[in-house]
Amino acid sequence: MPYQRIKFYQTGSFAVGNRLLAQDQRSEQASPGRSNALTCGHRACQGCGEALGARYALDAVHRATGGKMIAVNATGCLEVFSTPFPETSWQVAWLHSLFGNAPAVASGVAAALKAMGRTDIRVVGQGGDGGTVDIGFACLSGLFERDDDVLYICYDNQAYMNTGVQRSGATPPAARTATTQAVGREPGNRFGQGKNVPLIAMAHEIPYVATATVADLRDLEYKAARAMDFRGARYLHILVPCPLGWGSAPADTVRVARLAAESGLFPVFEAEAGQVTSSTPIRRQVPVSDYLRLQARYAHLFKPEENTEVIGRIQAAADRNIRRFGLMSPANERGGSPAPATAISLGRAAP
């Protein structure tokens, strides 16, 4: 799919007006013949970012593969809310095995297809952040290292939402979860070193790594489809706000995701063979407090009075992302100027 550079913004949003685009450039979701890989009637919460992200991602893969795809799902919200039998929401061949093994099961499916001479059928593994960055991490790294022909998608809602909002390795600092409660001298999750799986994926030098959010669904569609242009291990990390776990309004899911990107907290980029090839520029930078304020998991940062020290540390992390990924440089945009892509360092930069 050629990337659309002309931007027609709808009033009050940055969404591209679908009807202003040529037929072949419109969103797969605008197609009456779309696959609806994850169809309606599932039991996700109102405003679920994961359900939104999964439908767009898988429909884009479905279109890119002509429907020849198999999905392997880790245990988690997506698995549970989509399959209250007999009402499975999956319109694609779909397998769930365990919480921690989705990447390896996907490798097995890909190996079987190769052995049977059916490499025309493509494999997608998917799971939440717990299944990806924590319990499934060894299997994910193995998949990357072997360069098995699988696209693995992580729907990152930054905690174990399915079991009741417990902290995961992807939970950001200061966020309140059921196991990092907003109590004590340092309420919420501790400031750790973080576990940036997109960068870890890049360190494996796999063909394609990308991040996306449900705020920019055309970008998400593009990246899911783009991933299918490659063979070998590919990784797509999608930020999917969780109204239940984040304490945000269901109607604000897309807004919260947009603020995560526009504040710099969640850098949106793509990389090939270990090198960043594009990053989505911030169009209108916002302070991190704009993002934090919408979420009850950060309420302790604003009440009884504003915790400027902690908010400052979070802002510093966002600022560092902006520098590191060149998020204020339109030249780094995909299809942008011919200037070389941002060369980001995998090591920790000096503060």
Place this chain on the structure above:
Amino acid sequence: MLKQIEGSRAVAEAVAMCRPQVICAYPITPQTHIVEALSAMVKKDELAAEFLNVESEFAAMSVAIGASAAGARAYTATASQGLLYMSEAVWNAAGLGLPIVMTVANRAIGAPINIWNDHSDAMSQRDAGWLQLYAETSQEALDLHIQAFRIAEELSVPVMVCMDGFLLTHASERADVPEQAQVDAFLPRYEPRQVLDPAAPVSIGAMVGPEAFTEVRYLAYERMRQALGVITETAADFRAQFGRDSGGLVRPYLAEDADIVVVALGSTLGTLKDAVDELRGGGMKIGVLGITSFRPFPADAVREALPGRRVVVLERALAPGAGGIVTADVRAALNQPQDIATVIAGLGGRAITRKSLRAMLTAAAAGELGPLTFLDLDTALVDRELVRMRAARRSGPSAENLLRDLGITASRIG
């Protein structure tokens, strides 16, 4: 063709002739020779399969799950800690009804770490929903793998072929390695009952609540019940095709007129039969019942083979807090109260010698065998540690204390 061949190599050749399409493995002693041989066959294009070197046993079984669900014949091998590490996926494979075949090169479980043979690993997965077939010889290990793929695929249930680590995997014995054409005639193409197919998409692995979980589990029980018949028929067909007895449910030896029958699994059976032969020469009426199929447990066949007999169950594993694992099943199989003694032997590779077996069986014949015996237990060594533990709270790590007491550095297996 008759060959002098290492057990692992014999199994690798048998597995290759079964034409697995996906093989995945993670190294653990004493299973490694099998997958090393298979990896070489794949690399030399002698075997058309995908060979995946994975990052853990958990991944190995998970790859097998994905491959099997996609319609491929999948094989892996493991042992000991590896089997425990993949345990969650082992149960999952059975629950999903995927006919994976796995070799378990039986080895003890640590701590203390120990690479030698006993049956603790496979016994720990007793209730995982896999068939468990135990090989007595390298020949039978070879034969059981060929049968295992057929049984697994007919039932849509995974099968574990258990062979004693080192004793069978690393021993070079004479084995009749079949021709490819024979195996092809015996083992039909894999036709999956369920498959991931974009042309006819299904969801596999959905959550099942109380409304149907019992029924799903009942079907697992029912398939195991059917397996009793399928194992018997497969062994009969194997005999017709290959001309030798292998597999089946149980294997009695001089049990018909025996006063005492010893029940055992695996390679110990050879030594046991030699000991029985000697004692029979001295007039003692002792027989043997080898159990090939531990899961499903052939209760009817066991009962029929032990009518009113005194029974000794020779176990290569221990259920701490209970005693014998196989004993519990044997006891449940017998309708009437019978004299059953458990003998725990060969843990962590300690050799089960003919001499020790003779002494134990002589004691059994004289009615001097207690309900639970540890064969060749060094009681003085144990007692010293018990005294130490009573004397001081911080008595230190027991295993290391025992080794220090023994004062020998080389592994003693006898």
